[in-house]
Amino acid sequence: MGEVDESFIQAVEHRPKLAITEAEGIPLINLSVFNSHDLPSNPSSIETLVEEIRDACKNWGFFQVINHGVPLEKREKLELASRKFFAQSTEEKLKVRRDEVNPQGYYDSEVTKNVRDWKEVFDMTVKNPTVIPASHEAGDNGLKEVVNWWPEYPSELREAFEEYAEEMEKLAHKLLELISLSLGLKANRLSGFFNDHTSFTRLNHYPPCPVPHLALGVTRHKDAGALTILAQDDVGGLQVKRKTDGKWIRVKPTPQAYIVNVGDIIQVWSNDRYESVEHRVMVNSEKERFSIPFFFNPDHNVMVEPLEELITEQDPVKYQAYNWGKFFATKKRSNFKKLDVWSNDKYKSVEHRVMVNSERERFSIPFFFNPAHYTMVEPVAELVNEENPAKYKAFNWGKFVSARNLSNFKKLHVENIQIYHFRKSE
Ligand SMILES: O=C(O)CCC(=O)C(=O)O
Numbered sequence: 016m017g018e019v020d021e022s023f024i025q026a027v028e029h030r031p032k033l034a035i036t037e038a039e040g041i042p043l044i045n046l047s048v049f050n051s052h053d054l055p056s057n058p059s060s061i062e063t064l065v066e067e068i069r070d071a072c073k074n075w076g077f078f079q080v081i082n083h084g085v086p087l088e089k090r091e092k093l094e095l096a097s098r099k100f101f102a103q104s105t106e107e108k109l110k111v112r113r114d115e116v117n118p119q120g121y122y123d124s125e126v127t128k129n130v131r132d133w134k135e136v137f138d139m140t141v142k143n144p145t146v147i148p149a150s151h152e153a154g155d156n157g158l159k160e161v162v163n164w165w166p167e168y169p170s171e172l173r174e175a176f177e178e179y180a181e182e183m184e185k186l187a188h189k190l191l192e193l194i195s196l197s198l199g200l201k202a203n204r205l206s207g208f209f210n211d212h213t214s215f216t217r218l219n220h221y222p223p224c225p226v227p228h229l230a231l232g233v234t235r236h237k238d239a240g241a242l243t244i245l246a247q248d249d250v251g252g253l254q255v256k257r258k259t260d261g262k263w264i265r266v267k268p269t270p271q272a273y274i275v276n277v278g279d280i281i282q283v284w285s286n287d288r289y290e291s292v293e294h295r296v297m298v299n300s301e302k303e304r305f306s307i308p309f310f311f312n313p314d315h316n317v318m319v320e321p322l323e324e325l326i327t328e329q330d331p332v333k334y335q336a337y338n339w340g341k342f343f344a345t346k347k348r349s350n351f352k353k354l355d356v357w358s359n360d361k362y363k364s365v366e367h368r369v370m371v372n373s374e375r376e377r378f379s380i381p382f383f384f385n386p387a388h389y390t391m392v393e394p395v396a397e398l399v400n401e402e403n404p405a406k407y408k409a410f411n412w413g414k415f416v417s418a419r420n421l422s423n424f425k426k427l428h429v430e431n432i433q434i435y436h437f438r439k440s441e
């Protein structure tokens with residue numbers, strides 16, 4: 016990734032401490048009773064399991080599962096293909112780069128909460144094609160089909176992914192059943208939301224980082240979907256914000272286990288009984304790290320809202336319904352970076368500052384020449400070509416300025432869409 020660009024540097028309060036206490040870990044749950052059939056015949060064994068899931072979702076929002084039924088060789092095949100893909104030159108990887116039209120593929124400049132992540136990724140949807148809204152605009156009812164890009168090398172990536180995704184889907188449905196039971200609902204209560212699901216899998220590669228105390232592999236965030244099932248390698252780096260005290264707890268790699276976390280959608284469905292928990296990824300200066308999250312997301316047309324069975328007088332509805340596809344499209348779109356945009360990075364905006372002195376006062380009068388508020392700022396078309404693809408997405412100047420003024424000029428703090436925007440006031 017070359018020299019360390021300022022966009023990677025976290026604000027002081029978000030920088031990771033390199034020595035982290037590994038006190039209490041997230042719960043480890045054995046799924047063996049549940050992994051061979053749809054619902055096990057022994058009701059008391061499943062009761063204990065459901066109880067464990069309930070406690071884990073309530074107290075942590077995160078847990079690990081073992082004896083999950085996913086064949087190890089399928090995971091290893093995809094892990095190996097991922098290593099081979101990322102080991103190629105940037106030029107090769109950019110041939111399958113994600114763009115405005117197709118959000119799948121390779122990407123090395125993801126921005127979470129306006130700070131760049133120290134990672135590169137490759138995204139693939141599980142359904143190929145996957146149907147999503149054509150745009151984030153509320154009035155636009157158009158749909159589009161997203162198809163996966165496949166790199167030339169390694170040629171086995173596609174097969175490895177497809178086999179793996181099938182296993183992930185099975186595991187995700189099992190977990191969904193357990194979660195439904197743990198909320199006192201029928202096992203299949205949530206299954207119908209996933210007929211044409213928009214799930215995707217991401218290959219993450221975190222290269223060694225010369226400034227692990229200043230940057231993060233993934234900035235603190237919550238996952239927007241229903242559930243995430245993560246395979247991490249043996250390097251470690253994932254941290255979860257413990258609910259009891261807000262401390263960052265490292266998720267110790269457990270060979271062959273999967274890490275599961277509740278996403279925002281389960282938070283809303285459960286009307287806050289279960290919360291989607293913040294997590295982040297630390298990087299280190301010596302070892303690269305690989306991980307593979309599977310994001311289990313419902314159909315694009317699902318209206319996400321608290322489940323009516325969980326609503327009572329004492330526990331009234333906490334969220335307004337929102338459309339999953341639109342929410343997701345908006346979230347993807349608002350992941351953009353800083354200025355230097357029109358020139359597509361040919362000219363860089365340069366930092367400057369003003370010194371004062373002990374004797375003389377000084378006056379100056381700057382004139383800030385800004386476009387109209389409705390201007391959509393994006394690289395000018397003449398400066399964009401195949402060798403020099405657009406480095407910025409379009410953004411609205413007026414909205415940018417008002418967000419920036421709010422954030423005290425420190426960071427471009429245009430906040431991503433979040434479920435709390437749909438929270439009803441108490
Ligand atoms: O790599 C990891 O351990 C977690 C990645 C993650 O949180 C994400 O991609 O949403």
Ligand SMILES: [Fe+2]
Nearest residue numbers: 236237238294
């Ligand atoms: Fe995540």
